[in-house]
Each structure stands twice: as structure tokens, then as C-alpha cells.
Amino acid sequence: MARPHDREILRLAVPAFLALVAEPLFLLADAAIIGHLGTAQLAGLGIAAVILQTAIGLCVFLAYGTTASVARLLGAGNRRAALTQGMDGVWLAVAIGTLTTVAGVLLTDWLIGLFDPGETVAGYAATYLQISFLGTVPLLVMLAATGVLRGLQDTRTPLYVAVLGNVLNVLLNFALVYGVGPVPGLGIAGAAIGSVIAQVLSAAALLWVVGRAARTEHASLRPHLAGVRRAARAGVALVIRTLTLRAALLVTTYAVVSTGATGSPTTEVNLATHQLAMTLWTFLAFVLDAIAIAAQAITGRYLGAGDVTPTRAVTRRMLQWGIGSGVVTGVLLAGVAPFIGVLFTPDQAVRDLLVPVLLVAALAQPVAGIVFVLDGVLIGAGDGAYLAWGGLAVLVAYAPVALLTATSGGGLVVLWVVFGAVFMGARCVVLLLRAHSDRWMVTGAPAVRP
Template sequence: MPASPDREIWRLAVPAFLALVAEPLFLLADAAIVGHLGTAALAGLGLAGAVLQTVVGLCVFLAYGTTAGVARRLGAGDLRGALAQGIDGLWLAVGIGAVTTVAGILLTEALVHAFGAADSVTGPAATYLRIAFLGTTPLLVMLAATGVLRGLQDTRTPLAVAVGGNALNVALNLLLVFGAGSVPGLGIAGSALGSVLAQAASAVALVVVVVRAARREGAPLRPDLPGIRAAAHAAAALVVRTITLRAALLVTTYAVTLGATGARDQQVQLATHQLALTIWTFLAFSLDAIAIAAQAITGRALGAGDVDGTRAATRRMVVWGVRCGVVTGLLLAAASPVLGRLFTDDRAVQQLLVPVLLVAALGQPVAGVVFVLDGVLIGAGDGPYLARGGLVTLAAHAPLVLVLGAASAGLVTVWLCFAGVFMGARLVVLVRRARGTAWLVTGPRAGVASAT
């Protein structure tokens, strides 16, 4: 580690923070625009967003695993090997994206009806989701390319692309949803199409940067099947870890649907839950900035054999995670009475959103620590433990939240379970691991950590 750990952390975290804040603005912009089409359309966007975020979220290993692997090789002094590994990740993203796009379009109706929502909600949800699946490959390529650049300790380029892509998304959404001049308004379909076009442009910009760096170092650009298979194999544990996280969110959304009584109540509950979850995701991405720095710093330090530096950086990043969580919690609590008005004119949704956001605010300091330690262990290549820990947290959360949903305990109670039980279980699992030494494996490749 450099003489000033804080300086190194924030050199990476600040651009990552700005880029990560820009990313969920794709959904925030969609929610703000679609919300003015009506509560049914907003609720439909909520269902479609839950499915799409789950599909893309399952592939977040393309960014996280690539960041850790590239950073380790960089720390070991093998820049060409780092870029070659990054190119393998890009090809893996293309392959997964192509399969997911076809499967997603074919299964759109089944996916949105799985939530058991009324026809007034599933119709807009299916319209949005069918078009949005066309952006799957660009989204996955963006993840992989961003992971390569983060592993190379470059968080500024992803920031520039994220800002540009988000601005383009807002412009296209406004144009295609409401229309202007000779361009007809397409409603919720226009929102999906605008997002797909913005995602494609962002993916192209990031790939150009990575390919140029690979050419400078003489790294191969053609698909390398052994390298792609190795990347897929290494990602298996992170996939399991991500499945458990996404499953927890899906189960929570299902509990909201299960607990609603009547079509109108279901619309209000789902619309409110969608807004709260979108805001939670927005804040999670902002807190995750330190976790991104943790992935890059941990991977590079362990690649160089610096165990003491890894420990020192982890301690500092946990401190900053707590501080940032307190700040975001206070800001969210203060803004909770007015945030609903930005997204919908429905008074029932506005009123219900306030107590839900107060619950989310209370969970922010815990989230700050959870995200940092998650990033540290991902950077260390400790995927198997994260997979097992994810199963434990899901087992603690899912039965309870489903019981609360079946009992119609209400949206606020469901969120208390999510913020308290789910995030609390993650905190216990991650702190337990970080206090040990099994994850401190050094060298250019992540070793197999012990199961203890």
C-alpha cells in the first residue's frame, strides 16, 4: 500500500462513486418518466425492473471477478496477462448475453406473470421487458469492460462513459416516451428502447478503450476458449453468491405482492416498493464505491504479496464504510417526505413511501460495512466463502419475509425484515470471515481458501 492509504482509497473510490451513482440513474430516470404515465405503468416497470436487474445482476461476476483477476496480475507485474484475462471476460460476456437475450424474449410473458400481479400491471411489464432484453449483451459487455479497467486501477474512464450514457438515456427516454415533432410517443415501450440504445453506445465506448490497451501490450484479441472456460469456472462461486442476493430481493418483492389485498392495493404496494427499492439500489451503488476500491486494492496488494497492506486497507475502508453509511442514512431520512413527489402524483404511494424510506435509512450504516467487506473478499478471490455465506443469509431471510407477506403484515414490516434480518445476517457472515486469515492468499492467481 502507498504511504497514504486514504489517498489511494479515494483516488479509486471517488470516480467509482460518481460512476456507480450514474448507473442506477438509468432506472431512476425510467421511473421518474414512466411514473407520469400512471401508477399501473410504474408498477409494471417495477416488475420488469426486478426481472431485468436479477438477470443482469446474476452476471455481475463479469465485473467483480475480472476486477480481482486483472488487479492480481497487475500487482504481480504482468500487464499483458492482465489484459489477456480481461479480453477473455469480454468474450464470455458476449456469449452469455446472446443466450440470455434469446431466452429472455421467449420467456417474457412467463417471467412477468410469475409474480401473480393483475393484468393492468403485467401488460406494461411485458412490453418493457421484451424490448429491454435486447440490451442484455451491451449491459454484460459494459460490466466486463468496466471490470478490466477497475482492475487496471482506472475508475475514471468508466465514470466518463457512465455520465455520457446516462445523459443519452434521459434524452432518449423523454423523446421516445412522450414524443416530439415527427417522433411519436411510444409510452413505456419508448422508455425501454431509449435505455437499450444508450446501453449499446456505452458498451462500444468501453470496449474501444480496452481493445486499444490490449493492442499496446500485445495481448490477443481473438476468443481463447481455454481462457474463457477458466473465467467461467472461476466465476461459478460468485454466481451462487449473486443468486442468493437476487433471490432475496425477488422473494421480498413476491412477499409484497402476496400481502396486497385487491388490485388497487397491489398497485400501490408494488409501486411504492419499486420506488423504495430503486432508491435503495441508488444508495447501495454509492456505498459500493469503496467496495470497488476494495476489490482493486485487495487484488493488487495480494498479487504483490502484501498481506500487511491488505489488512491496513481493509481497516480503513471499513471505517469509511460506516461513515458514509451514516451520511447516506441521514440524507435519506431528511429527504423521505419529498422524494415520492418526484416520481408519482399518486398520494397513496407518496404517503406509504415515507416510512419505508425511514426503515431503509436506518439500515445504511450496516450496508456500508457489508458492501466494503464484500468487496474486500471478492478482491481476494474468496468466492466460495461468499457463496456459502449467501446461502446462510437467504435461509435466514426468505422464510420470515414470506410469512410476513402471507400474513399481510404490510410493506413497512417487509422492509424491516429486509433491512434488519437480511442485512444483519450478511454483516455477521462477512465480519466473521474478515477477522480470520484464510482469505489472505497471495500471488498472481487467487488460491483456494480454507472452508473455516
């Protein structure tokens, strides 16, 4: 059974892997380019990135939930209904993105003030964040359209768009940050502007592909209130699940700020180091998430077709792939830890602190492999309610330990040990307990308007 499952997993996971490697480079490019402007600018990016990633991350259900629902309908043999449901998801993305943009721009200063990073860092963070919020609608449309294509078992198109968008992003950021020819250097603002332009063009490309597929199947392109509401209801549990994950990351960043006096050089170094480490962690998380994306698409399709036995078999196989991938990424991260800091910052204090933090992150990679795969399986099965309750339990267990570590003078390295052992360890236990049961394997697909 393993061989055919391997082929199917690889067919979906390899393009998803390459696309997910490209997507975090939006932030990696900003970190590398902004890092050479100065430590304060990099620390400002760290604050802005956490806020922006939280706002966008809460809407990841637009990709994950859409993948699962479209895949179920595809497995049930109704491609037209699948695309109809997918278009309703895109319209939901437009509505949520518009509200998020308005709220984000108006609340930028207040959001940054929650971290109390000091006047200099706060100024850079506000500049980057206000501009970046203008790209919220295209970012969410990208999530929804990517979810539709993954549900249709197409992970190649998102790959092509991600690669081209990322290349454009790097070129625009470099030109707008430092200035090229008649183009003036705009500093940290230039990085945000370049990213927004690349996001708009990437969203337009994905939307064109999905719209063409919908027209081919004679699916409606117009928003349908009942369908948009259905997509929103399906995403509520995933929003709660994602909110708990983002809350844990926010708690971690707050704990980093608490490790030193406000505005002190130590706090700036800790924040800058944490930003680089979390950026690299996110990069590797997306790499591991490639198998989870395959899990979402395959699990949804199999359960939609009523095939329970293959669902269980492919879950076991994907779990093996997740552990193996985690070992590989852990070894690679440990290997580059002493050298990678020079790519992002000239600050020797940040480079020195980054090494032990990355070694801790490397040790947690195999556990992360298990977590991401099982998370994808349960999302593909539509088991959002369990993921929401499990996320709440993990947050309750992790937050007090992280805050206590910071206030007791544990330091950044110890804080990352807590992040890997308590946060990722607890998530692993919660997901393994569910995966060993049969409660998540619900078959069939819902009725969708013609």
C-alpha cells in the same frame, strides 16, 4: 498508515462513486418518466425491473471477478496477461449475453406470470421487459470491460462513459416516451428503447478503450477457449453468491405482492411504492459500493504482489470509510423521505406510504456500508466460495421470515424492517466473521496464456 491508504482509496473510489451514482440513473430516469404515465405503468416497471436486474445481476461476476483477476496479475507485474485475461472475460460476456437475450425474450410472459400482478400491470411489464432484454449483450460487455479497467486501477474511464451514457438515456427516454416534434410518443416502450440505444453506445465506447490498451500491450483480442473457461470457472462461486442475493430480492417482491389481493388497488400501491423504495435503495447501494470497488482493485493488487500487511491495514481503513458513508447516506435519505415521492408519481397513496419505508431504509444504511465494503474485500481476494456459502445461509434465514411477515398481514413497512434487520443484519455477521480470520488472504497470481 491511514493517510497513504486514504489517498489510494479516494483515487479509486471517487470516480467509481460518481460512475455508480450515474449508472442507477438509467433506472431512476425510467421510474421518474414512467411514473407520470400512471401507477399501473410504474408497477409494471417494478416487475420488469426485478426480473431484468436479476438476469443482469447474476452476471455481475463479469465485473467483480474480472476486476480481481486483472488486479492480481497487475500486482504480479504482468500487465499483458492482465489484459489477455480481461479480453477473455469480455468474450464470455458476449456469449452469456446472447443466451440470456434469447431466453429472456422467449420467457417474458412466463417470468411476469410468476408474480401474478394482474392483467393491466402484466401487459406494461411485458412490453418493457421484452425490449429491454435486447440490451443484455451490451450491458454484460459493459460489466466485463468496466471490470478490466478497474483491475488496471482506472475508474475514471467508466465514469466518463457512465455520465455520457446516462445523459443520452434521459434525453432518449423523454423523447421516445412522450414524443418530441416528429417523434411519436411510445409510452413505456419508448423508455426501454431509449435505454437499449444508450447501452449499446456505452458498451462500444468501453470496448474501444479496453481494445486499445490490449493492442498496446500486444495482448490478443481474439477469444481463447481455455481463457474463457477460466473466467467462467472463476465466476461460478460469484454467480451462486449473486443468485442468493437476487433470490432474496425476488422473495421480497413476491412478499410485497402477497400483502394484498391480486390486481387490487392496494397491491398496485404497494408494488409501486416498493419499486420506488428499492430503486432508491439500489441507488444508495451503488454509492456505498464505490468503496467496495476500491477494495476489489486494491485487495487484488496487494495480494497479487504478496503484500499481506498492507492488505489488512487498508481493509480496516476501508471499513471505517464504509461505516461513515452509511451514516451519511442514511441521514440524507431520512431527510428527503417526506419530499422525494413527488418526483416520481402523482399518486398520493404511493407518496404517503413511501415516507415510512424510506425511513426504515435509512436506518439500515450504516450496516449496508459494512456489508458492501467487506463484500468487496473478499471478492478482491478471490474468496468467492465463502461468499457463496454465506449467501445461501443468509437466504435460508431471511426467506421464511419475509414470507411469514407478508402472509400474516405485516404490511410493506414491516416487510422493509425485516429486510433491513434480518437480511442485511445476517449478511453483516457472515462477512465480519470471515474478515476477522486470515483464510481469505491468499497471495500470488495464476498463470495466463501469453
